[in-house]
C-alpha cells in the first residue's frame with residue numbers, strides 16, 4: 099500500500115480559495131486546467147539583501163525592504179540588484195481557465211488572452227461579484243469571443259514557489275506569458291491552434307504584455323492595455339500606500355504557509371486609494387475585492403518596472419483604456435499634458451508604441467485604477483468590444 103501511495107499525485111495546496119460558488123458566466127463553457135510550463139534559460143535580476151537571506155523575512159524586515167526600495171530605488175538597485183543572475187530548468191504549474199461562448203465562437207481562429215495585475219488572480223476578469231455587470235469574460239462571450247485567463251505565478255491556483263525574491267519576479271512572469279502565447283498558437287490550450295491573439299491586460303498585466311509585444315511582435319494581433327500608462331512617476335506611491343503586509347499574517351485563514359515575501363495590501367483603505375475612485379463604485383465591490391485579494395511577492399514589486407525600457411517594435415493596433423482618476427499610473431489626473439500637447443495616456447503611443455498601426459486611448463470618467471470595478475465598467479467593456487470588433491470586421 100505504501101508503495102502505491104507514492105504514485106498518487108500530491109494535491110496542490112490552494113491558497114486564498116474563492117469565497118463564493120460562482121463558476122463562470124452562464125453564457126460560456128469554462129474549463130480550468132493546470133499547464134506544466136517549462137521555461138527556457140533566462141536572465142533574472144539578482145537580489146542579495148541580507149534582510150531577506152532566509153527568504154522568509156519578518157514583517158519588520160519586509161517593511162524595511164519596502165522603505166529602502168521606495169526611498170531610493172537607484173541606491174537599492176545598485177546595492178542589492180546589480181548585475182544579472184540566470185535561471186535554468188524552471189518548471190511551474192500554471193492554472194488557467196478557457197471559456198468558450200455557448201452561443202458559438204464568432205471569431206474563429208482568434209482568442210482573447212487576459213492578463214491580470216497585482217492584488218488579483220485571473221478571477222479579476224470574471225468577478226464573482228454581480229458578474230452580470232462586472233465579468234469581462236461574460237461580456238466577451240456575449241460578443242462571441244473565446245477567452246483564456248491564467249493565474250500569475252504565486253497567485254490563485256498556480257504554483258507558489260518558496261523563493262519570492264529570485265524566482266517569483268518580473269522576468270519569470272514574462273517568460274511564463276511568452277510560453278502561454280506560444281501554447282495558444284500551437285494548440286496547447288484547448289486543442290485549437292489560434293492564429294490570432296487579442297491580448298488584454300490590466301496594470302502589471304498590461305506591463306507584461308507591452309514587454310512581450312516587443313519580444314514576439316508577430317505573435318500578438320492587437321493589444322488592449324487597461325489601467326496603464328508610460329508614466330512611472332506614481333509607482334512609488336503605489337508601493338508605499340499599499341502598506342504591503344505578510345499575506346499569511348494579515349489573512350491567516352487564506353494564506354498560512356506562504357513565506358514573508360508574499361504580501362498583500364494591509365488595509366481596505368490602502369486598497370481604496372490604489373484601486374477605487376470614491377464614490378463612483380459599489381462599496382460592496384470594494385469589500386469583496388479586499389476580502390478576495392491575492393498576494394504579490396516582493397521580488398515582483400522590486401522588478402516590475404524593469405520590464406519596460408524603451409519602445410516596443412510592435413506594429414499592430416494598440417488601445418489604452420485607463421480611468422481618468424487612475425492613481426497608480428496618472429496620480430489620479432490622466433488628463434495632465436506633461437509635454438503641453440498630449441495627455442499622459444496619449445503619450446503611451448509615441449513613448450512605447452511608435453510603430454503601432456493604430457494607437458488610441460479611451461479614458462472613462464470617474465474611474466480609478468480598478469477599471470473592472472467601477473460604475474463605468476459596463477461602458478468600458480462596450481468600448482473595448484467595439485474596438486476589437488472593428489478590428490476583426
Ligand SMILES: *[C@@H]1O[C@H](CO)[C@@H](O)[C@H](O)[C@H]1NC(C)=O
Pocket residue numbers: 117118119
Ligand atoms: C456553496 O454551495 C454549498 C453547497 O450548495 C453551500 O452549502 C454553500 O453555502 C455555498 N457557499 C456560498 C458562499 O454561497
Ligand SMILES: *[C@@H]1O[C@H](CO)[C@@H](O)[C@H](O)[C@H]1NC(C)=O
Pocket residue numbers: 143144145146183184185261264265
Ligand atoms: C540567483 O538565482 C538563484 C536561483 O533562483 C538563487 O538561489 C540565488 O540566490 C540568486 N543569486 C542572487 C545573487 O540573486
Ligand SMILES: *[C@@H]1O[C@H](CO)[C@@H](O)[C@H](O)[C@H]1NC(C)=O
Pocket residue numbers: 146147148177178180
Ligand atoms: C550584493 O552583491 C553586490 C555585488 O556582488 C555586492 O557589491 C554587495 O556588497 C552585496 N550586498 C550584500 C548585502 O550582500
Ligand SMILES: *[C@@H]1O[C@H](CO)[C@@H](O)[C@H](O)[C@H]1NC(C)=O
Pocket residue numbers: 206207
Ligand atoms: C475554424 O477555422 C478552421 C481553420 O480555418 C476551420 O477548419 C474550422 O472549420 C473553422 N470552424 C468553424 C466553426 O468555423
Ligand SMILES: *[C@@H]1O[C@H](CO)[C@@H](O)[C@H](O)[C@H]1NC(C)=O
Pocket residue numbers: 228230231473476
Ligand atoms: C448590476 O446587476 C444587478 C442585477 O442584474 C442590477 O440590479 C444592478 O442595477 C446592476 N448594477 C449596475 C451598476 O449596473
Ligand SMILES: *[C@@H]1O[C@H](CO)[C@@H](O)[C@H](O)[C@H]1NC(C)=O
Pocket residue numbers: 312313411
Ligand atoms: C526592434 O527592431 C530593431 C530593428 O529591427 C532591432 O534592432 C531591435 O533589436 C528590436 N528590438 C527588440 C526589443 O526586439
Ligand SMILES: *[C@@H]1O[C@H](CO)[C@@H](O)[C@H](O)[C@H]1NC(C)=O
Pocket residue numbers: 328329330331434436442445
Ligand atoms: C509623468 O507625469 C508627471 C506629472 O504629471 C510629469 O511631470 C512627467 O513629466 C510625466 N513623465 C512622462 C514621461 O510623461
Ligand SMILES: *[C@@H]1O[C@H](CO)[C@@H](O)[C@H](O)[C@H]1NC(C)=O
Pocket residue numbers: 415455456484485486487488489
Ligand atoms: C483603427 O481602429 C479603429 C477601431 O478598431 C477602426 O475603427 C479604424 O478604422 C482603425 N483605423 C485604421 C486607420 O486602421
